[in-house]
Amino acid sequence: MTLSRVEALRSAIRRLQTGSPERDYLVKELYNAEAGIRGEHRLKKKFIEFYFPEGFEMIWNNCLALGDWPVQIDGFLLTKSVAVIIESKNISGELHFDNDTGEFYRIDKDGVKKVMDNPAIQVEKHIRFMKSWFKLHHINLAVDGLLVFTAKECELKTLPQTIRTCKLHQMMEQIFLLLKEYNSPMYSQSSLVNIKNLILASQTPYVEKPITLQYSIKPEHLAKGIYCTQCEKFAVKRHFRTWGCNLCGAMDNEAAYKAVLEYFAFFSRHASNRQVRDFTGIDDRHTMKRLLTQAHIEASGRKWHSKDHLKQ
Ligand SMILES: [Zn+2]
Known part of the structure; x- marks a missing residue:
């Protein structure tokens, strides 16, 4: 068991x-993380309208790794001719891509400018990643990408030149339009299912960095206990x-x-054992041992990390 990023932020x-x-x-x-999740839900909901009799497979929240390079791709559409990375961004306001500098910024309703990570560059990276991943697995499928802005109140003032970009509607x-550019099928429907299954079998849980x-x-600075x-105290x-x-007096x-x-x-x-006891205020090391075992077994499905053994 692991806390999601949103849960971890709320706790911190x-x-x-x-x-x-x-x-x-x-x-x-936390606000941004929750907005991102809302945006992904909107994207998924909209995708129900995708009707493509030629055949396709869809993978949501595709987490893969090449060595130490992990990626998390919101939507990954597989057709017989091309694989399409679909990234959602939930950012409201006026959005600008400066194609000379590669900079991305938004101007909010108060006129305040904020420079942010350029999401088109992220899609480019993910395309590069999937091309390498396909090559490694001898999959001969083109890779393209689409960047989708999901905020209801956003206005795309300028578009990036490299990545197809649009609003949700x-x-x-x-x-x-993108699929039309790739009209020579490389695979049959059954091969497509095999590729999807290979991707699903290769999923690598995306490990978030610790909050601190x-x-x-x-x-x-983090309160202990x-x-x-019930009463929102550490007691x-x-x-x-x-x-x-x-x-x-609430029991939990x-x-x-x-x-x-x-x-x-x-x-x-x-x-x-001692570090976690110090943080939680639990004196008894046997109680902590049980809690750690429970947490690690649920996390990995097998024995806990040997370091916990050694330090107990
Ligand atoms: Zn209480």
């Missing part, structure tokens, strides 16, 4: 001091075989386990 936010710059920054990151039309590393959060969802303790809040047998998952998401999965 409630452990940081209100009004601190670190907390404010994570609140923005234009997506179908753009996909068909990714956002340079000082570990000592086990969170009570859950062990009471014989159950877990309950010392302040409001999942609370300690969740705190262990939080530790992993904040710092590292490779933690010693």
Whole structure:
């Protein structure tokens, strides 16, 4: 079991001091992460309208790796002639691609300009990745890409020259225009299914960096203890075989386990028994051992990392 990025951000936010710059920054990151997820849902919903009798396969949230190079591709459309990377971006405001500098920026409703990572370059990278991945697996399929802006209130002022880009309501039309450029089928429908199955069998879970590393959060700024969802304080303790809040009395047998998952998401999965006890405030090392075993077995489906053995 691993916390999703959104869950990890929410957990970190409630452990940081209100009004601190670190907390404010994570609140923005949480907002962006949630917007991204909403955008992906809109993309998926729209894709229901894709009707292509020639045959196709679709893979959502395609996570692959080439050595240390991981990618996470929102939508991956396989047809007999071409594979299409479909990336969604949920950014509102006036959007500009500066094709001379490669810069991407948005101007919000207050006229404030913000330079952001250029999503067209990300699609280019993903195309390069999938071409290499196909070559490695002797798959002879062209790779192209489409960038889709899903925000209801966004205006594309200038488009990138390298990657086909559109708003959500234009997506179908753009996909068909793209597919028209590739009209020599390389594979049969059954081979396409084989390629899809190979991709699905090769999925590599995308490992997020720990929150403290990714956002340079000082570990000592995160409140310690086990969170009570009832009174929103860090006051859950062990009471014989159950877990309950010392302040409001609410019982929550999942609370300690969740705190262990939080530790992993904040710092590292490779933690010693003592480190996680220090963070959660659990004194008993046998209790912690059980919690760590539970968390690691659920994470990997096999024995926990040997480092946990050694340090206990
Ligand atoms: Zn409570």
